[in-house]
Amino acid sequence: MSPDAHPPTHVIYRFRGGSDGSGLYGSLVAENGALYGTTFGGGIGGSGYGNGTVFKMSSSGAKTILYAFQGGSDGANPQDGLNAGSGGILYGDTDYGGGSASCPAGCGVVYEMLPSGSGYSEKVIYAFAGGADGALPLSGLLVDHSGAIYGVTVDGGGSAACTDPSGVTGCGTAFKLTPSGSGFSESVLYRFQGGNDGAGPRGTLIEDGSGALYGTTLAGGGSSACTSPSGDSGCGTVFKLTPSSSGYSESILYSFQGGSDGWYPRAALVAGSGGALVGATLHGGTYGANNLGTIFKLTPSGSSYAKQTLFSFNGADGALPFDENGLIADGHGNLYGTTSVGGRVARGQCFCGVVFKLAPSGSGYSESVLYKFQGTRAHDGVQPRAALTMDSSGELYGVTTVGGLVKNGGYGTVFKLAP
Secondary structure (H helix, E strand, O other): OOOOOOOOEEEEEEOOOHHHOEOOOOOOEEEOOEEEEEEOEOOOOOOOOOOOEEEEEOOOOOEEEEEEOOOOOOOEOOOOOOEEOHHHOEEEEEOEOOOOOOOOOOOOEEEEEEEEOOEEEEEEEEEOOOOOOOEOOOOOOEEOOOOOEEEEEOEEOOOOOOEOOOOOEOEOEEEEEEEEOOEEEEEEEEEOOOHHHOEEEOOOOEEOOOOOEEEEEEEEOOOOOOOOOOOOOOEOEEEEEEEEOOEEEEEEEEEOOOHHHOEOOOOOOEEOHHHOEEEEEOEOOOOHHHOOOEEEEEEEEOOEEEEEEEEEOOEOOEEOOOOOOOOEEOOOOOEEEEEOEEOOEOOOOEOEOEEEEEEEEOOEEEEEEEEEOOHHHOOOOEOOOOOOEEOOOOOEEEEEOEEOOOOOOOEOEEEEEOO
């Protein structure tokens, strides 16, 4: 099916800004036959502004706002989506809010949405202080079988190697929230040090069968090919946190070198067979100065990992895989994802982003573009920056950050892509 023909997608909902919500960065979660998600803005305030919302949506587009953030101690501006826990509880985090004076807009919170009668109530389970405990939890959460919650913060931790423009010191943290009585207790698993160690963890953590955690840092790693004014030099890393009787120890599995090797891995990893790890870099690749991003694979090799670039985006097939949730896999080994731009549509010249599929092919993967967003041609949205969600029938659900409306450009969409 030609992506320049009638769009093989269905827009379930077009956000209108204001109290309706605006700006979708986080992926959807499917739970009990419904979709749950967040908007970064809207809910309270003028058109397109506000502190964000949590919403519920049916597969046909019937939408209910479950909570509108107030911007104070309850949190503000959720950039990531939700995670389902036991008993219908939903967990999430917000970039800002929480009440700490260490950050101009608050250092962020982790919250839960508790089923309450016919709706939900919001409860903050941890508010970051911006010091040694971290600040700005921009990524998704990992909830294990015991109900413990794992995540990362981009800033904070205390390392003098990195200083946020707002004045927060530190290169980021990995943290754990452990159920304790009627609440949670927080512990910092690791404080990133910048330089060779990595800085600015962004991707959602994943866990293996032994309890080890894997993730990525946007910067650090030591390569001189990438530098930052905040001091977190380097092109990014893939790291492992190994549990022990005294806590967790960190090891760097790979440091990106920039250029064709890729740089700035901000997406979560996907576990492959044999201990392999698959992920994406925001920039780099084999298309020279375009630096449009890559899909890579790390395979265990003795005591280290061998890195392979599975695919380099060229623009027409997508560019800049931007989300923190990463790729998703089906039962056949196929990988699915989005790019925030790229995918030029003829006659409209829209580089509005794509949905793509990587299928195993020999020792590598072949890419196919499942959909190119049309922008104002079809009002189907612009900039898909979140991971996809697949239902049992193979249908893919996702969101776009902006676009969707005929007037005012639009504030994002929820879409469905049928096989």
